Amino acid sequence: MKKLHALMAVLATVTALSATAAYAQSAPKADRDMPMNAEADALRYDDLKQTSVFTGNVVITKGTTIIRGERVDVRQDPQGYQFATVIAPAGKRAFYRKKREGVDEYIEGEGELIEYDSQADIVKFTRRAELRRYNGTTLVDETSGALITYNNNTDVFTVDGGAKNSTAANPTGRVRALLSPRTAAAPPKVAPTTTPGPVLRPSLRLGADKN
Template identity: 65%
Template sequence: MKYPTYLMAVAAAVIALAVFPAAAEQADRDMPMNAESDALRYDDLKQTSVFTGNVVITKGTTIIRGERVDVTQDPEGYQKAIVIAAPGKLAFYRKKRDGLDEFIEGESERIEYDSRPDVVKFIRNAVLRRYNGAVLADESTGSQINYDNVTDVFTVDGGPQNRSATNPSGRVRALLSPRSKASAAGGTATPAPPAAGPSPSLRPSPALGSEKN
């Protein structure tokens, strides 16, 4: 079934609200959204949009890639997005941290974003990285990683789903660089205003493994 151009534009507007967190680079809000996929199904009555086939979504510094992206909106206007990877591949999410020359990048078989708490979940074979410029500063892997865009706190769960040839135990693995060294390695980090104090770093939750999908 063919969809008219104006209907696809409406669907694009719906998904724009759903998949780009408020904590992303502020300039992203004023950027146009571009979405590419092999097919689109939009249901105005149910307030759902489904992009399928090599989906690539960009909005400013934010990038999302997957084989399928499902978006739903509740009566209060909050949106949820589910990104599914193609078999044997991982879905991808990347955004620039506001006011810093740093990027958050995550991959997993399934990515879920809920705009109400502003939390991103990376589910199955999950990895979360922080780059200072082009230099890798932090990296965590697990069966599931939950990242809070508001507080910059993340939790990592291990388990059987995280077992592999290189990690037969399935335990969580993390590389967390000291903030001062990570900033020095990047060399191009944007300094925060004096009144703002030192720029925030990603903070693992003190209760790692306490959250389950």
């Protein structure tokens, strides 16, 4: 009996640890506290300065966050927070994706340059910037401009069209956005009436008219 109780206690502990690990992986706001994993063709690491330079088909994962680019420069501060600068391949854009907390929604962004601050949980997309929100796999919102700043803590983003510094990629210097409504409008409620309606007589014949 004692062995059975001990086995049950071990199984309960393992189950609790597994649930905690699964929650940590699925909780986006915990991303900044997750370790940063990287894959690249080459790496230059400076332990004294706590900097890493990844080059060649770089893929960074940090919890639910995914970052892709041709070069990623990462600096870590004494508190352990990472600051990444992502440079896109020539003629292309770097990529960022993260799951939003508590909903089946994802934020995706692209830009020729992406800057990620894990301490403030803010990401910036520069030049040919684009930000998209997906509900599952369905595109819901999309916006583009010269500079987009997205705050993961508040789910607030700002877009600069770059009117003062228009480029060939955005010659108009205008912001473009497609924003879908969150929910469909509810039908208007009909106020109850106090006027008595007609009295209905019971019928013993199926389909008989009621007057």
